[in-house]
Amino acid sequence: MSHEKLQSHSSSNTLLSIEDLRVEYVLSEVLRVKAVNKVSLNVYKGEVLGIVGESGCGKSTLAYSILRLVPPPGRIVGGRIIYYGWNPPKDITSIPEREIRKYRWREVSLIAQAAQSTLNPIMRIGEHFIDTAFAHGEKNKERIIETAKKLLNYVMLDEGILDRYPHELSGGMKQRVIIALSLLLNPKLLILDEPTSALDLITQKCILNMLNRLKQELNLTMIFITHDLSILAEIATRIAVMYAGKIVEIAPVDNIFYDPKHPYTIGLINAIPSIVGDVHKVKSIPGIVPDLISPPPGCLFANRCPYASDICKKVDPPLKDLGGGRYVACHRYD
Amino acid sequence: MSHATGTTSSTPLITLQDVSVVYKVRRSFFGGTVDLRAVDGVSLDIFPGEVVALVGESGCGKTTLGKVIVALLRPTTGKVLYKGKDVWSLSKNEWKNVRRNLQIIHQNPYDALNPTKRVFQILSIPLKEYKLVKNSSQLRDRIYELLEMVGLRPEIAEKYPHQLSGGQLQRVAIARAISLHPELIVADEPVSMIDVSLRIDILDLLLKLRHEFNLASIFITHDLGLARYYAYEGRIVVMYVGNIVEIGPTEEVIRNPLHPYTQALLSVVPVPNPKLARERKEIPLRSIEIANAIAPPSGCKFHPRCIYATDKCRKVRPRLVKVGNDRWIACHLVGK
Numbered sequence: 001m002s003h004e005k006l007q008s009h010s011s012s013n014t015l016l017s018i019e020d021l022r023v024e025y026v027l028s029e030v031l032r033v034k035a036v037n038k039v040s041l042n043v044y045k046g047e048v049l050g051i052v053g054e055s056g057c058g059k060s061t062l063a064y065s066i067l068r069l070v071p072p073p074g075r076i077v078g079g080r081i082i083y084y085g086w087n088p089p090k091d092i093t094s095i096p097e098r099e100i101r102k103y104r105w106r107e108v109s110l111i112a113q114a115a116q117s118t119l120n121p122i123m124r125i126g127e128h129f130i131d132t133a134f135a136h137g138e139k140n141k142e143r144i145i146e147t148a149k150k151l152l153n154y155v156m157l158d159e160g161i162l163d164r165y166p167h168e169l170s171g172g173m174k175q176r177v178i179i180a181l182s183l184l185l186n187p188k189l190l191i192l193d194e195p196t197s198a199l200d201l202i203t204q205k206c207i208l209n210m211l212n213r214l215k216q217e218l219n220l221t222m223i224f225i226t227h228d229l230s231i232l233a234e235i236a237t238r239i240a241v242m243y244a245g246k247i248v249e250i251a252p253v254d255n256i257f258y259d260p261k262h263p264y265t266i267g268l269i270n271a272i273p274s275i276v277g278d279v280h281k282v283k284s285i286p287g288i289v290p291d292l293i294s295p296p297p298g299c300l301f302a303n304r305c306p307y308a309s310d311i312c313k314k315v316d317p318p319l320k321d322l323g324g325g326r327y328v329a330c331h332r333y334d
Numbered sequence: 335m336s337h338a339t340g341t342t343s344s345t346p347l348i349t350l351q352d353v354s355v356v357y358k359v360r361r362s363f364f365g366g367t368v369d370l371r372a373v374d375g376v377s378l379d380i381f382p383g384e385v386v387a388l389v390g391e392s393g394c395g396k397t398t399l400g401k402v403i404v405a406l407l408r409p410t411t412g413k414v415l416y417k418g419k420d421v422w423s424l425s426k427n428e429w430k431n432v433r434r435n436l437q438i439i440h441q442n443p444y445d446a447l448n449p450t451k452r453v454f455q456i457l458s459i460p461l462k463e464y465k466l467v468k469n470s471s472q473l474r475d476r477i478y479e480l481l482e483m484v485g486l487r488p489e490i491a492e493k494y495p496h497q498l499s500g501g502q503l504q505r506v507a508i509a510r511a512i513s514l515h516p517e518l519i520v521a522d523e524p525v526s527m528i529d530v531s532l533r534i535d536i537l538d539l540l541l542k543l544r545h546e547f548n549l550a551s552i553f554i555t556h557d558l559g560l561a562r563y564y565a566y567e568g569r570i571v572v573m574y575v576g577n578i579v580e581i582g583p584t585e586e587v588i589r590n591p592l593h594p595y596t597q598a599l600l601s602v603v604p605v606p607n608p609k610l611a612r613e614r615k616e617i618p619l620r621s622i623e624i625a626n627a628i629a630p631p632s633g634c635k636f637h638p639r640c641i642y643a644t645d646k647c648r649k650v651r652p653r654l655v656k657v658g659n660d661r662w663i664a665c666h667l668v669g670k
Contacts, residue, residue, distance in 0.1 A: 054529040170623055200391035200556070205602035206622050227530055230559075230604035233611045253608050271531045272606050273563035275588050282563055284538075285531040288499070 014084050015189055015221050016043040016066065016108075021079035023061050023070055033292050035061040035074065037245035040319065043189065048215060048222045050236030050253070052229050052268070056289065058245040059225045060113065063191050066223075067110050068092055068100055083107065085188045105136055108189040109182035114198060116174040119166040125177055126162035132184055144184075151180040154217070155210055172203035176210070183218070191223045196231065208234050229268060233257060238325070241265045244289050244300040247319060250327040261328040263305045299331065307332055345417060346379035347517055347550055348403055348436075353377070353412035354576075355398050359628065370628050372398040373409070374576030377654070382517060383548045385541075385568030387561035387584060391599075391624065394573040396554050397441075400520045403552060404436040434464055437511040441523040443503035447495045453481075453506050454491040460513055480509040484539060501532050505539065512543055518550040525560065537564050558603050562588050569660070572596050575625045575635045578654055582661040592657065592668050594640045617641075634666065642667050 023036035036058045043049055053059045064070045066081060081092040085107050092103065104110075112118070119128060129148040130141060138144055149159045155176040166174060175195065182190060192211075196204040212235060214220055224235055232239055232253065239256040241249040241264065249262040260266045267285035287304035290296055299305070302312040311331050319329045353376045358367040373395045380386065380403065390396045401407035402414060405421045414421045416432050424432060440446040447456055457477045460466075467473040478488050484505040495503055504524055511519050521540060525533040537553075541564065544551045553564040561570055565584045572580040572593065580593040591597045598617040605611055619639045625631050634652050637643040646666050654664045 054531060172622060200624065201599055201602050202391075202619065202622050204604075205616060228604065229530075230606045233606055233608040234604050257606055257608055268531060269606060271534055273534065273537075273559040274606055275558050275562055275600060275603050276605050276607060276610065279563050279566050282534055284533065284535040286535075288532075 013044050014042050015045045016084065017080075017082040018042070018062075018066070019080045019082065021062070021065060021081065022077045023058070023065050024075055024077050026073045026075055027293075031293055034245050034295060035292065036065060037292075037295075038079070039242075039245075039247050040079075041240055041247060041250070043221060043223060044238075045188075045221055046215075046219065047237045048211075048224055048235055050232035050239040051223060051225045051242060052227065052232055052239060053242035054227055054289070056244075056292070057242040059242050060193050062242070063110060063112075063193050063223065063225055066092070066191060067104055067108060069104075069110070101136070105132070105182075105187060106185045107187055108191065109185075109187040110191045111178055111182050111193065111195050113193045115178045115195075116171055116198065119174060119177065121166055123165075124162065125164055125166070125169075128177070128181060129162070129184060132181055136185055138185075147184060148180065151183050152177075154183075154214060155180045156206075170203075172199055172206065175199060175203075175207060179207075179210070179214075183214075183220075187220075189221045189223070191225070193225045194227070195224075197226075197228075204231075205234075211235060229256075230272060230274065241268070244295065245292055246300060246329065247327075248301065248329050250319070250325075252325055255324070255326055261322065261326065261333065262301075262330050263307055263332075264301045267304075299329075344381060346415075347382045347417060348378075348380040349413075349415040349418070350376055350378045350399075350402065351413040351415070353399075353402055353409040353414065355395070355402060355407065356410040368628050371576050371630070372627065373402065374630075375412070376576075376578055378571065378578065378581075380518065380550055380552065382550055383544075384550050385544060385565045386550075386552045387565035387568070387570045388552055388554045388573065389556065389558060389561045389570060390573035391556055393575075393624065393627065395576040395627075396573050397522055399573070400438065400522050400552065400554050404438045404518070404520050405432055406438060430464075434514045435517040437514065437516040437519045439504070439507050439511050439519060439521040439524050441526055443500060443507050443527065444495070446507050447503060447510075449495050451494070452491065453493055453495075453498075456495075456506065457481075457491075457510055457513060460510060464514055466514070476513070480513055483512070483543070484509045485535075500528050501536060504528060504536055508536075508539060508543070512547065512549075515547065516549065518552070519544075520552045520554065522554040523556070524553075526555075526557075533560070534563070540564075558588070558600065572599075575627055575630055577635060577651075577664060578662075579636065579664045580662065581654070586661065592661065592663050593665050594642055594667075595636045598639075634664075 018039055018041045021036055021039045025033040025035055051059045065076055076093050082089050083092050130144055133144040152159055157176050196207050236253045238252050240247050243264045249265045260269055271284055273282045285304055290300055298313040298315055299317050302308040317329045317331045319327045320333055321327055353373055355373040357370045357372055359370045360367050388396045402409050408422055421432055454477055457480060458473055461473060461476060467476050477491055481488055481490055486505050525536050555561050562584055568584055570584045570587045571578055574595050580596045591600050598619055601616040618641055620641060621639045625635045631638050633649045634647045637647040652664045652666045654662050657663050657668060
């Protein structure tokens with residue numbers, strides 16, 4: 001794929017490179033859901049990469065793949081995930097299990113969807129920090145607690161919370177504990193999958209502000225996954241749009257909102273009713289997502305696309321470099 | 335008594351008078367119960383044919399209030415009037431008429447429809463119950479007509495709920511709600527389980543039916559963007575921990591919120607506009623934690639979070655007062 005090479009020009013700045021990744025949920029010999037379908041994407045140091053798409057588009061599967069944690073019957077069936085945080089860089093899809101343990105949490109942390117509910121109800125918050133650190137080979141309890149206190153400070157929680165149980169905390173406080181926990185082993189990349197979807201608006205805003213600050217202070221790189229494009233306007237520096245297991249567009253945040261190229265991105269932006277803008281211009285995208293077990297040939301958005309022509313129904317459009325960090329998979333730009 | 339009057343001068347369809355709903359919540363396994371005041375002294379008029387968005391964060395009492403409005407839930411105290419008559423002391427026949435005229439569409443269409451029945455049966459039950467069809471050919475015609483109205487093909491009638499998508503299920507639920515020609519439909523977060531790219535279609539369908547049948551419609555949501563879209567020509571009602579804190583014409587409230595809570599809420603709604611997102615100022619709050627409905631703060635329930643709070647706010651619960659054309663606010667600091 002030509003775009004990978006184009007993207008990897010600035011490789012000194014690249015933290016992670018996903019190359020032609022394919023992930024399938026193998027339901028039986030013949031029933032394979034193509035959840036992630038030939039995805040190539042670079043993650044650059046210091047950026048907040050937003051990944052947006054609707055349910056079933058493969059965005060969470062992509063996140064799990066980066067940690068090699070795709071739940072069965074899901075399976076990485078092709079492609080590579082090169083992690084450049086190590087010297088020399090390594091392909092995460094093929095390193096042995098013992099190295100994966102040095103990668104997860106120490107190099108890349110994941111905050112999964114509804115992670116608040118993964119806190120153990122009979123363990124105090126402090127024990128969660130100790131447990132996590134022990135599991136990754138840290139032995140010094142005092143040092144762990146010192147780090148935990150510092151991290152709680154970062155997420156604006158009182159140290160006293162270490163002695164409390166999860167049920168004593170609100171949803172927003174639990175989510176901040178989860179964020180502090182994910183940073184415990186000082187990872188370079190933090191992946192957040194819908195981290196604010198269960199929270200109310202004011203708490204959501206507080207979490208977003210906090211993440212923006214953490215990014216600066218800890219020099220973190222983040223991947224922020226959501227179905228809500230508006231949230232990405234608040235936090236992302238670059239956005240990748242996914243549809244039916246594929247990336248259809250990548251661009252800096254302002255370009256996505258002010259000059260979207262892919263008809264799906266355009267449709268998604270027009271489908272958001274907001275508190276600003278013209279309500280009369282809001283409209284749905286007609287039609288539905290194709291079956292991902294036996295996807296049709298050509299562009300997977302063609303059946304819903306107002307611009308679709310003959311070629312769209314035959315040839316799968318490659319991700320094309322438009323310059324300025326913008327990529328689009330659409331025959332309109334051939 | 336009934337404040338919060340809309341523009342319409344006609345008789346209200348529904349009047350809530352100082353309605354409270356108290357849930358008994360068990361403290362612990364052995365302990366006694368405590369009171370949770372989900373709705374706390376709410377008065378509101380709903381007029382024939384009007385559209386209202388009822389907004390607030392989770393736990394503010396908006397779903398409970400929706401159930402009270404359609405007489406699915408009897409308030410602990412206060413009165414609910416349907417065209418001036420107390421709905422909870424009606425005769426059996428009048429009650430049946432109220433049931434028919436007040437319909438609700440629930441948040442989760444997967445739970446709202448009986449999984450063991452085909453769509454045809456699901457839609458035929460209310461039609462038969464209210465004797466709106468005389469024979470099986472009329473029943474069939476009416477069901478196909480209803481499916482067409484909600485944008486579904488006739489084959490859908492033979493399907494079971496699990497064979498349909500979320501959007502299709504919600505359309506079936508809408509077809510069932512309108513099949514009895516109601517005067518009011520409450521739609522409780524009807525699109526929260528539906529994909530972003532398809533939400534507007536469902537809202538447009540509800541709006542189209544509202545115009546066609548001159549339905550009053552109450553849209554319950556936590557999403558202010560959706561509220562603005564749906565109730566653009568109507569009113570918005572903002573709730574906080576069981577109380578109504580602000581009412582006004584939708585666009586006026588969105589552009590110029592008066593209650594400090596509405597202001598704070600609107601200042602943090604994500605907007606699909608990164609430049610605006612970077613430039614705009616969020617309204618600071620003293621605390622991000624929502625008040626506990628079991629042990630609510632004294633006075634104004636918002637005072638522990640409000641940067642403008644005074645002594646009076648800590649002591650006296652503000653009443654909803656009219657502060658302008660169709661605008662109502664429950665705040666000691668506004669309207670003086």
